[in-house]
Amino acid sequence: MRRRWWVFVPAVAAVSLCFSQTAGRVLPGSPLPGITPREMELFRMGLEDFTEVETPEDGLGPAFNGNSCAVCHSVPVIGGISSMTEIRAGYRDENGKFTALNGGTLYHLFSIPNHLCQVKIPPEANVVARRAPIPVFGAGLVEAIPDETLAALEDPDDRDGDGISGRAARVFDVATSRERIGRFGWKSQQATLLAFSGDAYRNEMGITNDLFPDEVALGVDPENMRLCSPGRGLQDVRDRRTGMRGIDNFENFMRFLAPIERAPLDDESRAGELLFQAIGCASCHVPVLQTGENSNPLFDRKPVPLYADLLLHDVGTGDGIEQAAASAEEIRTPALWGLRFRRPLLHDGSAPTVEKAILRHGNEAEAARQQYEALAPEQRKQLLAFLNSL
Numbered sequence: 001m002r003r004r005w006w007v008f009v010p011a012v013a014a015v016s017l018c019f020s021q022t023a024g025r026v027l028p029g030s031p032l033p034g035i036t037p038r039e040m041e042l043f044r045m046g047l048e049d050f051t052e053v054e055t056p057e058d059g060l061g062p063a064f065n066g067n068s069c070a071v072c073h074s075v076p077v078i079g080g081i082s083s084m085t086e087i088r089a090g091y092r093d094e095n096g097k098f099t100a101l102n103g104g105t106l107y108h109l110f111s112i113p114n115h116l117c118q119v120k121i122p123p124e125a126n127v128v129a130r131r132a133p134i135p136v137f138g139a140g141l142v143e144a145i146p147d148e149t150l151a152a153l154e155d156p157d158d159r160d161g162d163g164i165s166g167r168a169a170r171v172f173d174v175a176t177s178r179e180r181i182g183r184f185g186w187k188s189q190q191a192t193l194l195a196f197s198g199d200a201y202r203n204e205m206g207i208t209n210d211l212f213p214d215e216v217a218l219g220v221d222p223e224n225m226r227l228c229s230p231g232r233g234l235q236d237v238r239d240r241r242t243g244m245r246g247i248d249n250f251e252n253f254m255r256f257l258a259p260i261e262r263a264p265l266d267d268e269s270r271a272g273e274l275l276f277q278a279i280g281c282a283s284c285h286v287p288v289l290q291t292g293e294n295s296n297p298l299f300d301r302k303p304v305p306l307y308a309d310l311l312l313h314d315v316g317t318g319d320g321i322e323q324a325a326a327s328a329e330e331i332r333t334p335a336l337w338g339l340r341f342r343r344p345l346l347h348d349g350s351a352p353t354v355e356k357a358i359l360r361h362g363n364e365a366e367a368a369r370q371q372y373e374a375l376a377p378e379q380r381k382q383l384l385a386f387l388n389s390l
Contacts, residue, residue, distance in 0.1 A: 028341070029077030031256045032140070032298050039256055039298075046253025049246050051078060054205055059235025062117035062228035063108035063217035064206040069250065072133040072204065076341045079137050079257050084109075085130035085349055086204070088321045089121045098322045101125055102218040105321050106203055111217070117228035120219050127328075129319035131186055132349040137338050138259025139184070142306065143193050144291035144299040147181040153286065153309045164283050164364045166311030169325040169332070174198065174211045182324060183310045186347045188332040189324035197250035201236060209236035209247050256298075259306070260338030263389045272386025275379055279371035284309055284333045284364075307336035307390065316362030317346055329363075339390040354387050355380075 026033055031043045050069040054060040065086050066072055072082050088105040092098050101122050111117040121128065150168050158165040169188035173180040173195050180191035190196040198211030208215060215229050236246045244252075265273075276282060285307040294300040311333055318329030326332075331347055344352050351357035361369040375383065 026258045026261055028137070028260055028338075029079060030258050032258045034298055035256055042249075042252040043256040045242065045244065046249040046251070046256070047078065049249035050253045054207065056112050059205075059207040061110075061112035061206040062114070062215065062225070063111045063119045063220070065109050065204045067205065069200070069204075073136060079254070080135045080338075081133045081342055083349075085132050087121070087128065087130060088319065088323075089125040089128045090321055091122075091124055092127050092320065092328070098127070098320070098328050100322070104216060104218050105323065106216065107218055108206075112228065114228055116224040117217060117220060119217050122219060127320040129321050130348040131319065132344070132347060134184075134186065134334070135260075135338055135342065136254045137257055138304070138306065138335075139193055139196075139257060140255035140299060141259065141291060141302060141304045142183055142310070142335070143255065144294055144302070145183070145289050145304060145310070146292035147191075149289055149292070150181045150183065150310055154311055162280075162283065163367055164313070166284065166309055166313050166333070166364075167325075167330070169312050171324050183332075186319075186331055187321075187323040187326035188310065188312055189326070193251045193254050194247060197247040197254070201247055201250070207235045207246070209234060209245060211247065259304075260341060262305075262337070263340060265389060266385075268382050268385040269389040270386075271379075272382035272384065275375065275383045276386055279375070279383075280368035281372075282307075283368070284311070284313055284315070285336055305337060307339075308333040310335075313365070314363045315365040317360055319347055336387065336390050340388050354384055 031040060035043065053068045060067055066084065070078055072084055073079055075081050087107045087109065089107050090098055090100050090105050101124065107121050108119045111119060154166050154168045156165050156167045169182035170179055171182040171189060171191055173191040175192045175194040182188035182191045184190040184196040190199055195211060198209045201207045201209055202212035203216060206215065213234055215225060217225060217228065220228065238245050286309045287305060287307055289304045289306065291299050291302045291304060312326050312330040313333055314329045315331065318331050320328045322328050344350065345354065345357040346360060351360055358369060358372055372380070372383070
């Protein structure tokens, strides 16, 4: 049996353990309303694994960014964000061609105590980027949005002439062994929660699993890798009691985790919502999508007010890293639900405020940004009040 260690959770995150509602409102970190007792147990087991601190004996490393999912996802509660960022790097030549050195772009922050296992960014890398964690609130609803819904939103050739040309990320989903439309990650590199879980377990904690069986430590030569990780095989194995792997538990926690509810609206934020639509922000930050038919009533034709189209766009804030179906400058439209609990903003955490993030928008979002800049001070205040209600 694996030893259990526990990550320190800030006091504000303790509401994740309450699973309660107050005055009809779902507390951040609670499961979806209407969850069954069996689903609640899966959610509880998932939360337990999500907060477990891994050790080298559990398979942590040889290279890793954190020793628990909660290291990156704990603010304002478990499932949210954190101040840490991961590092991506590569090489771009004079013609703009991008190359992933050593076969990948992720360069880990830490390694197990062995100097042979330390990842180093190659000196020839001339593109280095940081990526902040993305909150996973409401992830089960996002997964339940049909591929066809996202495909219908794309306009890669800007046929309507509005300057916006979002693309659906068509990726190979290792969980289903078929092409799907990606929706998780800054580059929409994963399409399902199980694949997203397996990717994170291996890439962020170095724990190999059925979906991602190979260790990754870029720049560490094969001989040193054998010394760093001698014959450990798959490290995420099924629990004899539950039949669940760690990645199954992560999947269940995220699937049943409720989205952050909006704050109560007032006249100022209602006026700001109209301005959000009027200046074109909703072209990418689509207010509501809908899940498809589903045998589980939690996900059957439900509205998903995430304020995102989940497509790839170039809005001038890209990180220069090609990944999966995304070009170097494309970023998946981030969902805005729960925005009031997230700071800093943008993929690299470089925008300290909502307004700073808006003013960084360009390219496909140039027209919307210019319209924002043209608003009267009172209108800007209204728009920001709306965004800070999400």
